[in-house]
Amino acid sequence: MQQLEPKAEIPAANFSLLNFSSSGRVNTPENRQNAQEPAGLIWAYRLLWLTFIIFFASTAIGKLWDRVWHATIRFDTFWSPPHFFVFIMTVLSGLLIATIALTPNLQSWFGPGIQLPVIKFKLAGSLIILGGGLIMLSITIILDSFWHGAFGLDETQWSVPHCMLGWSWLTIILGFISARLAFRAYRPINWFTRLVISLLILEFLCPAVLGPYYLMYSPNLIHALANIPIVRGEPSAQHMYRIYLHYGLTRQTSPLFIPFVTLFAGIAMALLQQIDARARVFILAPFLWSITLMMRDCYTILFLHYDGVKHIVDIPRILAKEPSLWLPIPLFVAVILFMLLKRSSFREGRIFAISGLVFGCLTFFIWHSANWMILLAIPAAVIMVLGSWVGKLIYKIVEKPRLDMLLRLLLTTCAQIPAILGVIDLIMRKTTP
Numbered sequence: 001m002q003q004l005e006p007k008a009e010i011p012a013a014n015f016s017l018l019n020f021s022s023s024g025r026v027n028t029p030e031n032r033q034n035a036q037e038p039a040g041l042i043w044a045y046r047l048l049w050l051t052f053i054i055f056f057a058s059t060a061i062g063k064l065w066d067r068v069w070h071a072t073i074r075f076d077t078f079w080s081p082p083h084f085f086v087f088i089m090t091v092l093s094g095l096l097i098a099t100i101a102l103t104p105n106l107q108s109w110f111g112p113g114i115q116l117p118v119i120k121f122k123l124a125g126s127l128i129i130l131g132g133g134l135i136m137l138s139i140t141i142i143l144d145s146f147w148h149g150a151f152g153l154d155e156t157q158w159s160v161p162h163c164m165l166g167w168s169w170l171t172i173i174l175g176f177i178s179a180r181l182a183f184r185a186y187r188p189i190n191w192f193t194r195l196v197i198s199l200l201i202l203e204f205l206c207p208a209v210l211g212p213y214y215l216m217y218s219p220n221l222i223h224a225l226a227n228i229p230i231v232r233g234e235p236s237a238q239h240m241y242r243i244y245l246h247y248g249l250t251r252q253t254s255p256l257f258i259p260f261v262t263l264f265a266g267i268a269m270a271l272l273q274q275i276d277a278r279a280r281v282f283i284l285a286p287f288l289w290s291i292t293l294m295m296r297d298c299y300t301i302l303f304l305h306y307d308g309v310k311h312i313v314d315i316p317r318i319l320a321k322e323p324s325l326w327l328p329i330p331l332f333v334a335v336i337l338f339m340l341l342k343r344s345s346f347r348e349g350r351i352f353a354i355s356g357l358v359f360g361c362l363t364f365f366i367w368h369s370a371n372w373m374i375l376l377a378i379p380a381a382v383i384m385v386l387g388s389w390v391g392k393l394i395y396k397i398v399e400k401p402r403l404d405m406l407l408r409l410l411l412t413t414c415a416q417i418p419a420i421l422g423v424i425d426l427i428m429r430k431t432t433p
Helices: 029-036 037-072 079-101 104-110 126-150 159-184 191-214 219-226 235-246 256-277 284-305 314-319 331-341 348-366 371-399 403-431
Strands: 113-115 122-124
Touching: 029 122, 029 159, 037 104, 037 159, 079 104, 079 126, 104 122, 104 126, 104 159, 113 159, 113 331, 113 403, 122 126, 126 159, 126 256, 126 403, 159 191, 159 371, 159 403, 191 256, 219 235, 235 403, 256 284, 256 314, 256 348, 256 371, 284 314, 284 331, 331 348
Parallel strands: none
Antiparallel strands: 113 122
């Protein structure tokens, strides 16, 4: 009978190598790190994201709701449901930020404290940007109600309250970015979060800088907006659209559009490069942003029944006939060119200048009403370089806030720019029949 060889002895499992906590969890390095994190850090980070979700969701819903409301319901009071909703959610976001700022165990994680002239205790720089933007947004909403009563409803996007609205939203987004950067030492920023940050910059920077050029593409589009049934019987709305037409405040007709949009592109490219210079974020963010703009513009064509469009299948006819209605700002092409030129021996300033020149030419080919406007691509090279300098300065402020730079940022975005453009808006109102 064949005799089997004895099997090798199986070593006993060494369970002593596994450490269990009192709660029964294995003490892996990750669990030990989480267990050692202060409660203040955990709650500060959670409250930051909670505030951001409340603010961003309410702003997105409120903006969409407001546009649909004005296009379907006659204006009878400023405190319409969308306006009231945005105001309440802004106050709620402000209260959450105030709670963080007044709780030392929470606000200490938002960056080094800065001594303000009036307040006796120090506040984190990121919270100053965030709180300042929320305060100005709340003031803006109330000011808008007064402005309508004092100066009428025929206001362009350069009116003081409308301009303050766009810049306050941008300031708040910069505050959230500054707060998230302050948590880098405890919560590293992955590529997806950087992508979201980049998209937020593009989405809120563009309307703030472009003003009326953000939505007014061409005179034909203005005529379509003025002929919305509910708007057709509103004298103030009709006068507002006459202001746009009288002064040519459209992408297609205004000689100011190429300089303005190039300034936006320079600021945006510099900010995106500082957030993440890798191609998967630096290129992907403008691409996704461009896609969302094209989708929004196609929906606008359908909503307005533009040139007889009643069904989705009718949209391609308009897209081929008027590319100015749906082609996005050529930021994606400028970013691609920038990345290609980065591989050359050119200095960064020259790369921005070449990108600005090409960007200006592409913008001309999409939106222009006169051939001489191609000459505006020449100063676009210089404006792109100027925009990149502004973008780097903004990132420097949000990354490492200082009192003098913070006050300059808040004063410029929430007061000086709206005041200057607001005067221009009032002059245009008075001089347009």
